[in-house]
Amino acid sequence: MRLSVRHVTRYSFTTPVARLIQSQRLTPSRCANQQIMEWDVRMEGAVRGAAFRDGTGDWTETVTVNGPLEHFEIIVEGEVETQDYAGVLTEHREKVPPSAYLTATDQTRPSQGLRDLAAEALADMADATVLECAHKLSAAVSDNVEYVPGETDHMTPASEVVEGGKGVCQDQTHVLIALAQVSGIPARYVTGYLFSASGDHMAEASHAWAELHVPDLGWVGFDASNRCCPDDRYIRLGSGFDAQDAAPIRGVVAGGSGETLDVHxxxxxxxDPAAAQTQQ
Structure with a gap:
């Protein structure tokens, strides 16, 4: 599938900031699952610094914008040719060992509730493969955490999400990572884009899913929000231990106050010619 993306991020500051510094991972991953046909990241007034492929295989670029600055806009546009590998991340080169992703963060730290849910999901899976267990854990998240926006915020940990039983794709991904890790399966957070022709698929400004490491297969994606493994509707940007670590944009500002973020x-x-005519 050939997917076209337009991603606009606008920052507005109540009082001007003296300087803005960001680390950006806004370029799709280099792997067999997808091929970049065109890709452009535009930022007026920005000075681009170091750019490199980090140990996780993600393309990272530093950006500095000198103020006084009241507004800052990042426009990402491009086209990516995607392939369906049934969720298996293929030909993605990275140096970080899978065992590193058995490490929990504040967002994925295990609680008794998470341990109980993992044990319940795998109760009859003593002879199952790691892949079968991974599917079972993902299904447990889908069954126990309903997709409901507005019930959590960006800092809500997986332990609270599983207790409340509601959240968005970020929360469902954190819960799945926690369940996998307490079950001895390395797991990580992935950000990217999801195409939905019908609008039925659960997706926010930046969609999220988990990758679990399976022997002989490598990293396999699981989208608990949509009860599926990523296919050719998905574009992968990058990964990390949790949502904060995998964020496409991270940064700091000097001076100023009152930041407002608007993402489209x-x-x-x-x-699809019809879709092209409606593109804004």
Missing amino acids: VKVRDAD
Whole structure:
């Protein structure tokens, strides 16, 4: 599938900031699952610094903007040719060992509730493969954490999400990572884009899913929000231990106050003439 993306991020500051410094991971991953046909990241007034492929295989770029600055806009546009590998991340080169992703963070730290849910999900799986267990854990998240926006915030840990039983894709991903890790399966957080022709798929400005490491297969994606493994509707940007670590944009500002963030994302089928006519 050939997918077209337009992703606009606008920052507004109540009082001007003296300087803005960001670390950006806004370029899709380099792997067999997807091939970048066109990709452009535009920022007026920005000075681009170091750019490199980090140990996780993600392309990272530093950006500095000198003020006084009241507004800052990042426009990402491009097209990506995607392939369906049934969720298996293929030909993605990275140096970080899978065992590193058995490490929990504040967002994925295990609680008794998470341990109980993992044990319940795998109760009859003593002879199952790691892949079968991974599917079972993902299904447990889908069954126990309903997709409901507005019930959590960006700092809500997986332990509270599983108690409340509601959340968004970020929360469901954190819960799945926690369940996998307490079950001895390395797991990590992935950010990217999801194309939905019908609008039925659960997706926010930046969609999220988990990757679990399976022997002989490597990293396999699981989207508990949509009860599936990522296919050719997905574009992978990057990964990390949790949502904060995997964020496409991280930064600091000097001076100023009162930041407002506005994000708009449009993903369409680039080969669909009707969709092209409605693209804004």
